[in-house]
Amino acid sequence: MKLGRLKPLRVCIALVFFLPIAVLFLDFRESGVRSFAQELLFLQFVPSMLKFLNQPAAGGLAGIVTAGCAGFILVLVFTMIFGRVYCSTICPLGTFQDLIFRLGPGNNLLRGKKTKRYQYEFSKPHNRIRYTVFFVTTLLFLAGSGILLNLLDPFSSFGRIFSNLFRPLVLALNNLGVPLAEGLGSHILYRMPWPMIAPVSLGVSLAVLVLVVWLSARHGRLYCNTICPVGALLGLVSKVSLFRIGIDKNACKGCKRCRNVCKAGCIDLKKNLVDFSRCVACCNCLSACPDQAVKIIRGGLWQTRQVEPESGRRGFILGLAAGGLGLVTQKAAAEPISQPVQSRPTTIPEKKTCPISPPGSIGIAQFTAACTACHLCVTTCPSRVLVPSFLSYGFAGMMQPQMNFQVGHCNYDCTACTQVCPSGAILPLSKEDKRLTQVGTAKFIRENCVVYTDNTNCGACSEHCPTKAVHMVPYLNAPGRKLVIPEVNEAICVGCGGCEHACPTRPYKAIYVDGNPKHLLAEKPVEKKVDQTTDTGEVFPF
Numbered sequence: 001m002k003l004g005r006l007k008p009l010r011v012c013i014a015l016v017f018f019l020p021i022a023v024l025f026l027d028f029r030e031s032g033v034r035s036f037a038q039e040l041l042f043l044q045f046v047p048s049m050l051k052f053l054n055q056p057a058a059g060g061l062a063g064i065v066t067a068g069c070a071g072f073i074l075v076l077v078f079t080m081i082f083g084r085v086y087c088s089t090i091c092p093l094g095t096f097q098d099l100i101f102r103l104g105p106g107n108n109l110l111r112g113k114k115t116k117r118y119q120y121e122f123s124k125p126h127n128r129i130r131y132t133v134f135f136v137t138t139l140l141f142l143a144g145s146g147i148l149l150n151l152l153d154p155f156s157s158f159g160r161i162f163s164n165l166f167r168p169l170v171l172a173l174n175n176l177g178v179p180l181a182e183g184l185g186s187h188i189l190y191r192m193p194w195p196m197i198a199p200v201s202l203g204v205s206l207a208v209l210v211l212v213v214w215l216s217a218r219h220g221r222l223y224c225n226t227i228c229p230v231g232a233l234l235g236l237v238s239k240v241s242l243f244r245i246g247i248d249k250n251a252c253k254g255c256k257r258c259r260n261v262c263k264a265g266c267i268d269l270k271k272n273l274v275d276f277s278r279c280v281a282c283c284n285c286l287s288a289c290p291d292q293a294v295k296i297i298r299g300g301l302w303q304t305r306q307v308e309p310e311s312g313r314r315g316f317i318l319g320l321a322a323g324g325l326g327l328v329t330q331k332a333a334a335e336p337i338s339q340p341v342q343s344r345p346t347t348i349p350e351k352k353t354c355p356i357s358p359p360g361s362i363g364i365a366q367f368t369a370a371c372t373a374c375h376l377c378v379t380t381c382p383s384r385v386l387v388p389s390f391l392s393y394g395f396a397g398m399m400q401p402q403m404n405f406q407v408g409h410c411n412y413d414c415t416a417c418t419q420v421c422p423s424g425a426i427l428p429l430s431k432e433d434k435r436l437t438q439v440g441t442a443k444f445i446r447e448n449c450v451v452y453t454d455n456t457n458c459g460a461c462s463e464h465c466p467t468k469a470v471h472m473v474p475y476l477n478a479p480g481r482k483l484v485i486p487e488v489n490e491a492i493c494v495g496c497g498g499c500e501h502a503c504p505t506r507p508y509k510a511i512y513v514d515g516n517p518k519h520l521l522a523e524k525p526v527e528k529k530v531d532q533t534t535d536t537g538e539v540f541p542f
Helices: 003-026 033-040 045-054 060-068 071-082 085-090 092-103 127-142 147-152 154-183 199-219 229-238 284-288 364-370 376-380 416-420 450-454 498-502
Strands: 243-247 294-298 386-388 401-403 437-444 470-475 483-488 511-521
Touching: 003 033, 003 085, 003 092, 003 154, 003 284, 003 294, 003 376, 033 416, 045 071, 045 154, 045 229, 045 364, 071 085, 071 229, 085 092, 085 229, 092 154, 092 199, 127 147, 127 229, 147 154, 147 229, 154 199, 154 376, 284 294, 364 511, 376 386, 376 416, 437 483, 450 483, 498 511
Parallel strands: none
Antiparallel strands: 243 294, 386 401, 437 511, 470 483
16 A cells, blocks of 8 residues: 555544544434444543543453453554554544644635645644643542543543534524525424533633634644643653654655644654654655655664654743633523512522432442543533533532533433443433432422412422422412422432422522432332312412
8 A cells, every 4th residue: 555545544534533523512403423422432532541440340351351442442552553543533623623724724725826835844842841731630630630631631622612612503503594494485494492501611612722723723733742631641652653654864855845744743854853752643744755755664662762852941831721710600591491470589598419410420429530521411412401510510520511400301211411421421321220310309498489488389390290209289378278289209209300490489499409429219100190189260370
C-alpha cells in the first residue's frame, strides 16, 4: 500500500466515528443511532477507562476477558504500535478541530485563488503546560476528584459543546421549519420543547469552544498537545511505538512541504527530526512529500530516543477559571406546568437531603465516580428531566447530570439514558428492573397542599403517579365538604417525580421527591380499582 493513501484512509475512518457520534448528541427524532451507541463509543478513552475501573470485579477467566475487551486498553495497544491514531481518527474533538481548520484558514475557496494556502510552522513543545496539566489531572483523579478529568476529557468536551450549543440550534431550525412544512401540507416536522438552560455547563462549553476554535484555526492541534490530558498520556506512550514517522536525510531535498502541512507543528527540518510524542498520526506529511523522504520507520524501546527541542524558559502552568464558575447559578428554563392555584404562597420549604441520580446509576458514589459529564444522557432523555448540575454533587461533580422535576418527570417505562452511557456511570436496565428501581421517595407537606390551605380538591399528584404510591384518602378536617388529600406509600414509590412535577403550589411544592444516596428496590404495586369520591359541586374542583 502506498503511503500517500494513508491520509484518505484516515479521513474516512475519522468520519465513520465523527458523524454518528455527532448525530448521537443532535438526534431528537430517534433515528436509530442510539441502538449501537455502546459499540460506537467503546473506544472513547476516558469513558472506557472509567467504565473499566468502576465495574464490579470479575474473577477467573471472566475477569481476563473483560480486561482484554476494555476499549481504552485497545487504544493504548494501538498507540504502542502506530502512535496517536486515537487523536486523528477516533476522538471526535480532534476531528472537530480538523473541520474548523478546513472551514477556516485551510479553505482555499474562502482565501481566494491568489492567496497562498495556510502553512504550518515548526513550534517548540510546551511541555511544561502539557505535563503540568496531565500530572495535576492524574493526581486529583487518584485523590478521588474527577473535576479536571471531566472538564478536560476531549469526548466529554465535545459532548457538552454539541448538546449545549449546537443542539439548541438544530431544535430552533426544526421549530422554525414546522409552520413552513405545515403550509406545504406536510407534517414531517413537529415542534420540540426547548431544553433547560444550565448556565455553568453552558458557560464552560462556550469557553472550550472559543479556545478550541482559536487554537485550531491558528495553531492546528495545539489544544491536543498542551491542554488535553489524553493527548499527553498517549504522547508519552507513543515515544515507544513500534512504527513511527521519520525523515530520510539522504532523500530529503528541503522543500518543506511536510512541515507546511503538519498540524501538530512537530517536524523540525533543521535537525530532520519528528517529535513523535506530539504527532497525531494525521499522515498529511506522507501525502505531501514528493520525494518519499518522509517514511514510516521502526521504533520501539530499543531505538535511541530522539532529543526534543527544549521548551521556552517562560513556560507557565495553565490555570482554570473555576472561581468564575461560582458566580453563575442554575436556573430553570421551563415555565411551570400550571399557574398557582393556592390563595397565598406556600411557606414551608422542601427538605431535600440528597440529589437524585439517574436510574441505573446505583447510587451517588458510583455515579459521580464514573460520570464524565459528557451530557449524552441529557440529550437522550425524552422528558428532559436530566439536567447538568451545579454543586449538587459537590465541586468535583460539577456539570454531572441530575434529575430536576421542575422540567419534567422520569417516564415510567423509559430506559433511554441507561442504554447510551459510555462510562458505566449509568448501567443498562430492562424496563422491568427500571419500574422497581427506587431513586428516591416522595414526601408530602400537608401545610403546603391546596386541600389544606384552600379547602379545595386537587389530586394532580395522584393522577401522575404511575405506581399509585401517591393516592388520595378522605380529608376529615373540612366540615360540610367531601375532600380528599394525598397520602404516600413509600414502599412502592420509585421517585419518578411525576407528583412533584404536577404539583401546582408555588413557591414550595406540597409534594416532592428526596433522593436515595444508594438506589433501592421498590415493592411491586398492587393493582386494584380505586374509587375516589370528589366534590362535584364545582366544574373545576382544583
